[in-house]
Amino acid sequence: MADLLPKRALLNSGDNEAMTSGPSSDSTGFLPNVPLLAIDRQNGPLREQFRQVMDDVCDSGRFVLGPDVTALEEELSKILDVPHVIGCASGSDSLLLALMAINIQPGEEVILPSYTFFATASAVTRLGGVPIFADIDPSTFLIDPDDLRRRITSRTRAIIPVHLFGQTVDMDAILPIAEQAGVPIIEDAAQSVLSTWHGKCSGGLGDIGCFSFYPTKNLGGFGDGGFLTTTRDDLAESLRKLRVHGMEPRYYHDVVGINSRLDSLQAAVLRIKLPLLDDWTNQRAQNAIRYTEMFNHCELHDAITSPKIDTRGRHVWNQYVIRVADGKRDALREHLTASGVGTEIYYPVPLHLQKCFDNFGWKMGDLPITEYAAKETLALPIFAELTPAEQATVVGRIAEFFGRSPVPEEFEGMDKGSDAIGQPQHVKRTGLIGRADDVRC
Numbered sequence: 188m189a190d191l192l193p194k195r196a197l198l199n200s201g202d203n204e205a206m207t208s209g210p211s212s213d214s215t216g217f218l219p220n221v222p223l224l225a226i227d228r229q230n231g232p233l234r235e236q237f238r239q240v241m242d243d244v245c246d247s248g249r250f251v252l253g254p255d256v257t258a259l260e261e262e263l264s265k266i267l268d269v270p271h272v273i274g275c276a277s278g279s280d281s282l283l284l285a286l287m288a289i290n291i292q293p294g295e296e297v298i299l300p301s302y303t304f305f306a307t308a309s310a311v312t313r314l315g316g317v318p319i320f321a322d323i324d325p326s327t328f329l330i331d332p333d334d335l336r337r338r339i340t341s342r343t344r345a346i347i348p349v350h351l352f353g354q355t356v357d358m359d360a361i362l363p364i365a366e367q368a369g370v371p372i373i374e375d376a377a378q379s380v381l382s383t384w385h386g387k388c389s390g391g392l393g394d395i396g397c398f399s400f401y402p403t404k405n406l407g408g409f410g411d412g413g414f415l416t417t418t419r420d421d422l423a424e425s426l427r428k429l430r431v432h433g434m435e436p437r438y439y440h441d442v443v444g445i446n447s448r449l450d451s452l453q454a455a456v457l458r459i460k461l462p463l464l465d466d467w468t469n470q471r472a473q474n475a476i477r478y479t480e481m482f483n484h485c486e487l488h489d490a491i492t493s494p495k496i497d498t499r500g501r502h503v504w505n506q507y508v509i510r511v512a513d514g515k516r517d518a519l520r521e522h523l524t525a526s527g528v529g530t531e532i533y534y535p536v537p538l539h540l541q542k543c544f545d546n547f548g549w550k551m552g553d554l555p556i557t558e559y560a561a562k563e564t565l566a567l568p569i570f571a572e573l574t575p576a577e578q579a580t581v582v583g584r585i586a587e588f589f590g591r592s593p594v595p596e597e598f599e600g601m602d603k604g605s606d607a608i609g610q611p612q613h614v615k616r617t618g619l620i621g622r623a624d625d626v627r628c
C-alpha cells in the first residue's frame with residue numbers, strides 16, 4: 188500500500204496534521220485528512236488586514252450599506268464589466284429581489300433547473316410563481332437548452348439558468364430562446380463569480396445576475412451576503428429601491444420591498460479579498476487540471492467521470508464534481524470519509540422531488556438525467572490552497588477503492604509543500620472548518 192503514496196505526501200503528513208484535525212498517523216502513508224474546504228488557509232494570512240478594516244468600520248459607526256458597500260459595488264462593477272452592482276443580504280435574497288424587480292405575479296411560470304440549490308426555486312414560489320423544472324445536460328450538469336425550449340408556454344415569465352459549480356450555461360443557446368419567448372433571463376451566478384461566456388462575465392449576460400457571498404463561495408464573506416448585477420438602468424433603479432423596503436425618499440414607499448441590505452463589515456472584508464480572487468480562481472483551475480491528469484494516470488476513467496469543460500467560457504471551479512457510475516457513489520463516499528477525505532453530494536434530492544413542492548405535481552421519472560445525477564455525483568476538495576500532495580491522497584484513495592494503479596511518482600515533483608500555504612503560526616485551527624457537514628451551497 189505504501190507505494191500508492193507519493194513520498195512528498197508522506198513527508199508532509201506531519202505538517203498537515205497540524206493544519207487540520209484528524210488521526211495522528213496513517214499506516215497506509217496517505218495524508219490523514221484532506222478537508223473539503225479549508226477557509227482558514229485563505230483567511231489566515233489576511234487576518235491583520237481584516238482586523239484593520241473592521242476597526243475602521245467600528246470607528247465609523249456606519250454598519251449598514253455605507254461607503255464600504257458603495258466602494259465594493261464600484262469595484263465589482265469594474266471587474267465584472269457590468270454597469271450596475273447592487274449589494275444585498277444574501278444570494279437567496281438576490282434571486283427574490285430579481286423576481287420582484289421584473290414583477291412576477293402569482294401563477295406565472297419561471298423555468299429553471301431542478302438540479303440546483305433550493306434558493307433558486309424558493310424565490311419563485313415565495314412570490315406565488317410556479318417553478319417549471321427543466322432537465323440538465325448529463326456532462327455539464329447545466330440546464331439543457333432543448334428541454335428548456337420545450338417547456339416555454341404563454342405563462343412563462345422568466346428563465347433562470349444556473350451557472351452551477353462555477354461553469355457558465357450555454358448562453359449561445361439560451362439567449363435566443365429567451366428573446367423569442369420575450370422573457371427576461373435571471374442568471375443564478377451564486378457559484379460562479381468571474382466565470383465568463385465568450386470573455387464576458389456572468390451576471391452581464393442576461394437581464395439580472397444574482398450572486399452570493401456565502402463563505403463557501405469563491406468570494407466568501409464572514410457570514411451571509413450577496414449582490415445583483417444588471418446592464419439595465421430601469422432594473423438597477425428598482426433593485427436599489429426594493430432592497431430598502433421600496434423606500435424613496437426616506438419613509439415614502441410607492442412599492443413594497445424587503446429589508447435586504449449588505450453590512451459594511453461584510454463589504455470591508457470582501458474588499459480585502461476581491462483583488463486576490465482572480466489568482467485564487469486560477470489556482471482552482473490548476474487543481475482541476477491536476478485532478479484530471481491524476482485520474483488519467485490512475486486509469487480511473489471507466490470508474491469515474493471528471494467534469495466536462497465548455498471551452499467557450501471560463502469555469503471558476505466553485506465545486507469539482509465527479510460522476511460515479513454503477514451505484515458505487517455512496518460506497519466510495521463512505522470509503523473517502525473513513526479515510527479522512529472530505530466530500531459532499533450536491534444535490535441528493537432534486538428540487539422537483541422536494542416535499543415542499545409536492546403541490547406542483549412533479550414525480551420521480553419526470554427529469555431522468557437530473558435524477559441520475561443526484562445518485563451519481565460527488566464533490567471533491569478543489570479550494571485554491573489545496574496542495575498536490577492532498578490531491579494525490581484524494582485520488583490515491585479513490586484508486587484504492589476501485590483497485591486501480593497508484594498515483595504515479597511524477598506527481599511528487601508538483602508538491603508545493605505545506606509551507607506554500609503561507610499560514611501564519613498564530614492561526615488557531617478549529618478542526619471543524621471544511622468538514623463536509625459544515626459546508627453547503
Ligand SMILES: Cc1ncc(COP(=O)(O)O)c(C=O)c1O
Nearest residue numbers: 277278279304306377399401628
Ligand atoms: C446556485 C445557488 N443559488 C443560490 C444560492 C443562495 O445563496 P445564499 O446562500 O447566499 O443565500 C446558493 C448558495 O447558497 C447557490 O449555490
